[in-house]
Amino acid sequence: MGAIQAIRGTRDILPEEVGYWQQIETVARQILQKAVYQEIRTPIFEQTDLFERGIGEATDVVGKEMYTFLDRGERSLTLRPEGTAGVVRSYIEQSLYAQGGVQRLWYTGPMFRYERPQAGRQRQFHQLGVEVLGARDPRADVEVINLATNILQALGLKNLELSLNSVGDSEDRENYKQALVDYLTPYQAELDPDSQERLNRNPMRILDSKDKRTQEITADAPRILDYLGTDSQRHFELVQQLLTDLDITYQINPRLVRGLDYYTHTAFEIQSQDLGAQTAVCGGGRYDKLVSELGGPDTPAVGWAIGMERLILLLQQMQAAPNPAIDFYLVSRGEKAEPQALILAEKMRSAGFTVDLDLSGSGFAKQFKRADKSGSVACLVLGDAEAENQTVKLKWMASKEQLAIAQSELLNSTDKLRQQIDALVKI
Numbered sequence: 001m002g003a004i005q006a007i008r009g010t011r012d013i014l015p016e017e018v019g020y021w022q023q024i025e026t027v028a029r030q031i032l033q034k035a036v037y038q039e040i041r042t043p044i045f046e047q048t049d050l051f052e053r054g055i056g057e058a059t060d061v062v063g064k065e066m067y068t069f070l071d072r073g074e075r076s077l078t079l080r081p082e083g084t085a086g087v088v089r090s091y092i093e094q095s096l097y098a099q100g101g102v103q104r105l106w107y108t109g110p111m112f113r114y115e116r117p118q119a120g121r122q123r124q125f126h127q128l129g130v131e132v133l134g135a136r137d138p139r140a141d142v143e144v145i146n147l148a149t150n151i152l153q154a155l156g157l158k159n160l161e162l163s164l165n166s167v168g169d170s171e172d173r174e175n176y177k178q179a180l181v182d183y184l185t186p187y188q189a190e191l192d193p194d195s196q197e198r199l200n201r202n203p204m205r206i207l208d209s210k211d212k213r214t215q216e217i218t219a220d221a222p223r224i225l226d227y228l229g230t231d232s233q234r235h236f237e238l239v240q241q242l243l244t245d246l247d248i249t250y251q252i253n254p255r256l257v258r259g260l261d262y263y264t265h266t267a268f269e270i271q272s273q274d275l276g277a278q279t280a281v282c283g284g285g286r287y288d289k290l291v292s293e294l295g296g297p298d299t300p301a302v303g304w305a306i307g308m309e310r311l312i313l314l315l316q317q318m319q320a321a322p323n324p325a326i327d328f329y330l331v332s333r334g335e336k337a338e339p340q341a342l343i344l345a346e347k348m349r350s351a352g353f354t355v356d357l358d359l360s361g362s363g364f365a366k367q368f369k370r371a372d373k374s375g376s377v378a379c380l381v382l383g384d385a386e387a388e389n390q391t392v393k394l395k396w397m398a399s400k401e402q403l404a405i406a407q408s409e410l411l412n413s414t415d416k417l418r419q420q421i422d423a424l425v426k427i
C-alpha cells in the first residue's frame with residue numbers, strides 16, 4: 001500500500017517556513033493591539049445555514065465551494081469558508097452588542113473552499129482578519145484599511161495597490177442590477193457560460209469575468225457609482241477624503257465586486273502585481289445588514305481578511321524565513337557527561353538562553369559538525385573530564401575562541417553572557 005498523502009489543496013507548513021507565519025502574527029498583533037483590537041476564536045465548523053444566509057446562496061462560495069457534510073446526528077455542518085459569518089454569529093449569540101459601543105475584533109485561522117488549487121489558491125488556506133461591529137462612521141472603514149496597509153508595510157511589502165469601490169445600499173444595488181441586466185440581456189448569447197448563468201442569479205459578478213468577450217461587453221456597462229443614492233455617495237466621498245488625509249493612495253475601481261453577498265457601501269481589495277494570477281492579498285468592506293439578517297440587532301460593521309499564504313508568497317520573494325537565534329549548541333559525550341549535559345541545558349534555559357542539546361550520542365566530530373550547521377552563537381562542550389570537575393568548554397563559533405570555565409561560574413555570569421551574545425547577533 002502506498003503512503004498516505006495530504007489532501008489536494010492542503011499543505012504542510014514545515015518548520016523552515018513557520019518563521020514567516022510567526023513574523024506576520026507578531027507584527028499584526030502589535031499593530032492591532034495599539035488600536036485596541038481584541039482577538040476572538042470561533043469554531044472551524046458551523047451550521048451550514050449560517051453561511052447560506054450570511055454569504056448568500058447565489059455566490060460561488062456557497063453554491064460551489066463549501067465543504068458541507070452531515071454529522072452523525074444528521075445535522076448539516078460546513079467547514080468555515082471565511083471568518084466573518086462566524087464572528088457575527090458569535091457577536092449575536094454571546095450578546096457582545098450588550099457591552100455597548102464598538103467591538104473591534106481580530107482573528108486568524110484556517111478556512112476551507114473547494115476551489116481549483118494553484119499558486120496562492122488552496123482548499124485549506126488561512127486568513128488573518130478584523131471585524132469592527134457597531135460603527136457606521138466612515139472613519140471605521142478607513143481605520144480598518146489603514147490597519148491593513150500598516151501591517152503589510154511593516155512586513156516590508158511594496159508594489160501594493162488599494163482598489164476601492166462602493167456597492168451602495170440594497171436599494172442602490174437593486175436599481176443598478178436592473179440597469180446591468182437591461183444592458184447585458186441583448187448580449188446574452190455572447191457572454192461566457194458562467195456569465196450567462198449569472199445574468200439572473202448574480203449579475204454583478206459578471207463584471208468579474210476573466211473571459212475576453214465578456215470583458216469587452218462589460219467595458220461599456222453601467223457603473224455602480226452612477227447609481228448611488230445621496231447617503232451612499234456621501235459615505236463614499238468621506239471615505240475617500242479620509243484616505244487622502246491619511247496619505248493612503250487608492251484607485252477607484254467601479255468593477256470591483258466582491259465574491260460574498262453581504263457587502264454594503266465600501267468594498268476594497270489590496271492587490272500585489274508580484275502574485276501572478278491570484279492578485280488579491282487582502283479583501284474586505286462594509287456589511288451593515290449582516291448582523292440583522294442573522295437575527296441580531298441592527299448593527300453596522302466593516303472588516304477585511306488577509307490571505308496568509310499569499311502574503312507568505314510575497315515575503316518569500318523578499319527574504320529568507322526568519323529563524324530564532326540559538327544561543328548555545330550543547331555537545332556532550334561520555335557516561336558522566338551526557339546526563340550532566342541535560343541538567344546544564346535545563347539550567348541555561350531557565351537562565352533565559354536558547355540551548356540546543358545534541359541528543360544523538362554520536363562522536364564529538366559529528367556533533368561539532370552539527371553545531372557548525374546549527375547557526376548557534378556559541379558551543380558548550382562537555383566530556384567526562386569536564387563532567388568530573390564540573391567545568392565546561394565554551395567555544396565562540398565566529399572567532400573560534402575557546403575557554404574552560406566552571407559550570408557554576410557560567411551560570412553566575414549570565415548577564416555578561418547575554419550581552420556578549422546580543423552584541424554578536426547584531427553583527
Ligand code: HAM
Nearest residue numbers: 082084120121122125280281282283284303304305307
Ligand atoms: P475574501 O476576499 O473572500 O474575503 O478573502 C480574503 C482573502 O483571503 C483574499 O483576498 C485572499 O488573499 C484569501 N483567500 C481567499 N480564498 C483563498 C484560497 N482559496 N486560497 C488562498 N487564499 C485565499 C473574505 O473572506 C471576507 N470574510 C473578508 C471580510 C472580512 N470582509 C469583511 N470582513
